[in-house]
Amino acid sequence: MFGAEFVPLSLPPLVIGSLAAVACALPGNFLVLRRQALIGDAISHVVLPGIVLAFLVTGSLGTWPMMIGAAAAALVAVALIEAIRRIGGIEPGAAMGVVFTTLFAAGVLLLERSDTSSVHLDVEHALMGSLESLIWLDGTGWGSLFDPEALAYLPPELPRLAITLTIVALLTAIFWRPLKISTFDPGFAQVIGLPTTLIGLGLVSTAAMAAVAAFDAVGSIIVIAMFICPPAAARLMTNRLEIQILWSVLFAVLSATTGYILAGYGPLWLGADNTVSAAGMIATVAGLILGLAALFGPCRNRAGAPLGA
Amino acid sequence: MLLDAFTLGLGYNATLVTLGSALLGGAAGVCGTFLFLRKRALVSDAISHATLPGVALAFLVMVALGGDGRNLIGLMAGSALSAVLGLWLVQKLTRHTRLAEDAAIGAILSVFFGFGIVLLTVIQTMEAGKQAGLESFLLGATAGMLKSEALTIAIGGAMSLLAVLLLRRPMTMVAFDPEYASATGMNVSRIDMLTMMLVMAVTVVGLKIVGLILIVALLIIPPVAARFWSDNSDTVALLSGAIGAVAGYTGAALSASAPSMPTGALIVLSAALLFTFSLILSPRRGLVAAALRQLKYRDQVHMRQGLLAIALQQPIYERLTLNMLGKQGLLRADGVPTDLGRARAAKALLDEERWRALRTLPQFEAAAARYDGLTDLEQILTPDQLTEIDAHLNRPHGVPA
Structure with a gap:
């Protein structure tokens, strides 16, 4: 498994998957605590019309048009959800359901009606990503990790996700106190003069940024799963937010690596000769971790006290 | 071609599919109303995504048993089973752990969907799976549908519509006031479960037409649109059913009228159009x-x-105020009020003073709560009451002529 082909074929997807998972899990912690977990679901659906429009406008599948289109679609969706909620007095869940399904349907229609046969753009790609195809041909062995010439040809998704993760982590660290206060006690946060609406909007925008960056490389299944599963599992492990974040990062990396390895090598071990979808397997492993945490996690009960304490 | 599609002139199968999706839309609209009123609209998202592994497993089982694997009824049964499992897990997670329902929904939908995708990639590598076309369950497709499949969908749509109509009374009660419903001897959790079963039935029937990613739209958009028009739950349910049916009919007909028109997306967009219309x-x-x-x-x-x-x-400087007063002949262009203007002004001032007096009198406490600075007191009180208030006004009383 760790043979010569490991570095060019498996190492980049493993790293990219882990980076994407952690970048989504960090804001996911706060979204889960604020009961906004499904924002991640909505964002990852509306990314599709965003990239289709970007493609139709620019005619290329370049990174920046796609990222800008996806980010714009995410912002439009958040604004629409808020507008429908306010104007119609509709509960947030239903408003979200209206907006993301409509935008996704518009994306599907645009995609079917326009000629995208020349490029690699379809719904399945958007859902599953292409983690397996992110290979590093210049990485000929472990030594290449120290070879600047080979490093220059890493898949571009890797540095992009590394930067995204750094930004997300920095934002989380810088705004730690206001985020924590406004998440656990919005009333108190308002009383001490924190701009709670702005903090909420900032959190959703950060989540959208992570989703858009991760989506291109790993597909929307991983994005949704990583927004919710690792933080939810971490929530069942501890009562302290700091520890919860650490658990969620651990779970995210564990899901990404185990899932990728199971998808790539599992079938071979079982005697089959084809791999299965890495994105799907990563989500499955994240679900198994959540299942274990729900069965055995020390803080799984609603009261929050560790069992037997 | 378009006219043919809307008048059901595109052949037997297209007609069945169009009618079937109209029925399905109707059932989804009525059923979704109760989900929406119960504030659990997004549970349907978990249910629909949870169907994918069931579809794939049913295919694998049917192939293993030597069958075709593409039998729609078999695939529907499989999808129903895994949807029930997903729903059960959402409820387990919500009830027995500290996780909120939204986190449980998100976790179940992403994990089940991910596992379904894994199974799909397994199927794609199999000999029998090469033309399975199970991907069509993601986004729905009506092109090339078999007659038996179209018939199944039409019957399924009709049956779920019938079931929803039979169960609408208890579901309304539970949606509005679970405590009261339970006090009158209803088994709330059983009715909740029945609602969920109906949602699942709609999802399963709609998988082939609308696809599992977009089927939630049929359960959410019609009720939200209908809610704009009425406060009466029966009317909302009926309207929602009508909106769903129209969307289903329009979407299916449009998609039959030309190639590369995705059915699911068109049905959802038709519903979204009706929603936008309602919103505006x-x-x-x-x-x-x-x-x-x-x-x-x-x-x-x-x-x-x-x-x-x-x-x-x-002095008045505000332009809009000046315009309005001028247009109604209350104020001349040079800023001097007309006689009518002076009379109306005196009346407004008197009204304002009456309100001020009214607020000091405890017997008018209820009326005082209606002060908004716009309503004339004459519209609220009787002439006798006005006389009583006028006695308290701060102006000359009983002065001899």
């Missing part, structure tokens, strides 16, 4: 109505303040 034009909660109300309110405020300014002989 609803007489009570719509955007236009709100804008008109706002304009009327603004005019009332400007008129009142303008009249009070005339009465107190204060």
Whole structure:
């Protein structure tokens, strides 16, 4: 498994998957605590019309048009959800359901009606990503990790996700106190003069940024799963937010690596000769971790006290 | 071609599919109303995504048993089973752990969907799976549908519509007031479960047409749109059913009329169009109505303040107020009030003073709560009561002539 082909074929997807998972899990912690977990679901659906429009406008599948289109679609969706909620007095869940399904349907229609046969753009790609195809041909062995010439040809998704993760982590660290206060006690946060609406909007925008960056490389299944599963599992492990974040990062990396390895090598071990979808397997492993945490996690009960304490 | 599609002239299968998706849309609209009123609209998202592993497993089982694997009824049964499992897990997670329902929904939908995708990639590598076309369950497809499949969908749609109509009473009760429903001897959790089963039935029947990613739209958009038009739950349910049916019919007909028209997306977009229409034009909660109300309110405020300014002989600078007073012949162009203007102003001032007096009198406490600076007191009190208040006004009383 760790043979010569490991570095060019498996190492980049493993790293990219882990980076994407952690970048989504960090804001996911706060979204889960604020009961906004499904924002991640909505964002990852509306990314599709965003990239289709970007493609139709620019005619290329370049990174920046796609990222800008996806980010714009995410912002439009958040604004629409808020507008429908306010104007119609509709509960947030239903408003979200209206907006993301409509935008996704518009994306599907645009995609079917326009000629995208020349490029690699379809719904399945958007859902599953292409983690397996992110290979590093210049990485000929472990030594290449120290070879600047080979490093220059890493898949571009890797540095992009590394930067995204750094930004997300920095934002989380810088705004730690206001985020924590406004998440656990919005009333108190308002009383001490924190701009709670702005903090909420900032959190959703950060989540959208992570989703858009991760989506291109790993597909929307991983994005949704990583927004919710690792933080939810971490929530069942501890009562302290700091520890919860650490658990969620651990779970995210564990899901990404185990899932990728199971998808790539599992079938071979079982005697089959084809791999299965890495994105799907990563989500499955994240679900198994959540299942274990729900069965055995020390803080799984609603009261929050560790069992037997 | 388009006309043919809408008048059901495109052959037996297309007609069945169009009618079937109209029935399905109707059932989904009515059923979704109760989900929406119970504030659990997004549970349907978990249910629909959870069907994918069931579809794939059913295919694998049917192939292993030597069958075709593409039998729609078999695939539907499989999808129903895994949807039930997903729903059960959502409830387990919500009840027995500290996770909120939204986190449980998100976790189940992503994990089940991910596992379904894994199974799909397994199927794609199999010999029998090469033309399985199970991907069509993601986004729905009606092109090349078999007659038996179209018939199954039409019957399924009709049956779920019938079931929803039979169960609408208890579901309404539980949606509005679970405590009261339980006090009258209803088994709330059983009715909740029945609602979920209906949602699942709609999802399973709709998988082939609308696809599992977009089927939630049929359960969410029609009720939200219908809610703009009425406050009566029966009316909302009926309207929602009608919106769903129209969307299903329009979407399916449009998609049959030309190639590369995705059925699911067109049905959802038809529903979204009706929703947008409701959002803008609803007489009570719509955007236009709100804008008109706002304009009327603004005019009332400007008129009142303008009249009070005339009465107190204060200068008026506000352009809109000046225009309104001028147009109604209350104020001349040089800023001097007309006789009519002076009379109206005196009346407005008197009204304001009456209100002030009213607020000091405890017996008028209820009326005082209705003060908004716009309503004439004459519209609220009887002449006798007005006389009583006038006795308290701070002005000369009993002066001999």
